[in-house]
Amino acid sequence: MIKMSKEKKKQEFVDNAKNRLKEHRKNEIKFMIYRLRRSPLSLIGLIITTFFIVIALAAPLICPPNLPDPYRMPKTFSRTPLPPSMEHIFGTSGPVAYADVFYGVIWGTRLSLLLAFTITAISLSIGLIIGTISGYYGGILDEILMRVVDIAYSLPWILMMLVLLVAIGSRGFWTMVSAYSIVAWTTYARIARGETLKVKNELFVEAAKSIGVRDIYIIYRHIIPNIIYSVIIVASLRIGWIVLNTSALGFLGLGFNIGTAEWGIIMSEGRNWVLQGSWWITVFPGIFIFFFVLGWQLMGDAFRDMLDPKVRRNV
């Protein structure tokens, strides 16, 4: 009888805790929506990024894909670039690529978004693993890793990217992704390490250690959930940056082949014609890059306001 009530009590306690957690989560989401609605800039950011995600998803509907490779722009031959018209809404780029700018801009959205997400996912995972391990264990491993990060940090990114792209030799999506990830993981490693150092002496980590939880499990269950927000905030701020940088490399004629639907590549085509007055080849992709980066910048700030425990409540 007594045993029974003990079981019941335990069950009640667990249920209670679960309910409170549910309540807490509900409040959190309510708070986030409240924050989002209170700052018009975050809302604008949300609208812009949603717009780009919709374009990226709907690209095959807006412009029928140019098979077999939809990321190669269809050719419209003409001796000089054709200005915007009903047939070519944003005009064409003329020699050498003979591309339709509207097609390039739309599929370029898809490519840029894919590029940014893939690079972020890969470099964030690598950085998170290396950073937490390095911060958690410390010692000689930490010393070596952080020297590597320091050196990488003090170099101009464009120089590193040039050398890596040339070393890899090929062109295309995965070339860009691998070169960029090699450069970008250090940012996340640096942040993950710093945050791990703060968390690893907390009582809950001590408690887990004292009951003999394995290190790998502590990192996975206790450290990473506590530091992930700081990393995600930085990642969201970096998404616009990735597109800015990859398009700059595309503009230099690196990373992708001519004729690829990539904003920087189209603009480098436009550069040949800008003195002849063909503004549409550079202006349309340029505006797309600007709004893409702006949207993610505002989103990143919004994420920081919502997720960062240090600033979220005191505004």
Next chain:
Amino acid sequence: MILTPFQSYILKRLLFTVITVFIVVFTVFTISRSAGDPVTAYVGQDTPPEIIEVIREKYHLNDPIPVQFIYWLNGILHGEWGRAQSRGREPIVELIPRYLPITLELNLYVLVLSLPLGYWLGTKAATNKDTWIDHFSRLLAIIGQCVPEFFVGLLILMFLYPQGLIVINPQFTFQRITGMPTIDALLNGDLNGLVLAFKYLIGPLLTSFISSLSMHTRLLRSSILEELSKDYILTGRSKGLSKNYIEKRYARRNALIPFITVVGFWMGHLIAGGAIIEVVFNRYGLGMVLAEAAKATDHNALQAYVLIYAIILVVSNTIVDVIYGYLDPRIKTR
């Protein structure tokens, strides 16, 4: 010889940067030697294999990479930098004095113009928060962060070229002294040449200036705002110091420390990032030939340019460290 703490600090920093540069140059060397066959720099397509073998022996291309690196470094020290395939197989030692001054000229102007103006604007924006000057600085920050430099450059080109304010590929008639067109024109006393040199410079200068100014203003603004929210400012106010005095003597000086650190990074990035601007305006500087070398997978030239950039990085980092030491008295006495 006994070193003061400040001198030993500078020496330590210098040592760190030199080691960094060494590691970087070695890594780049290893990457490019293992990525491409260096023998292609010396031979044509129809060279018989026996001759290729002879060339390999002669230039130590069969040795392990660390040994090759020592030979390469030795060659660099003796002025044998190899030839640049990407620029018509010209010797690289002759290319660098031709193109480096063009890049340095641009960055010198950007530095002289954007640092003081950014300093002024950043301080003004932070101390007059939410006034028109603050809104202007935020607008500038958004432009600098979200508009790619090459787009700014192309727009400038689009608007100023038809006005005849920008020239591309000018032919300078005056005698070459320093390699920097505007300074050479002045030294020669050639007024028409000076105008031409400035028309050659104005496009890249404006582009780089806008992005640099926006970065400096944004950094200094946020850094001063952070300092102004600290307790010692409140203490100063409560003991009756004037707002102006606190902002100038306390907040600005402390805010400069993080600012200078970032400016140090920026100098390195400015010179390499100038590649994009130089490509926009077809301005033949080091960045332009770097981009050319990368596009043509010219490993030999790429290694040499990376070395030059690394040396520039060492110099600018050391300058920053010295300034840092003067700004932060804790470093001098530690």
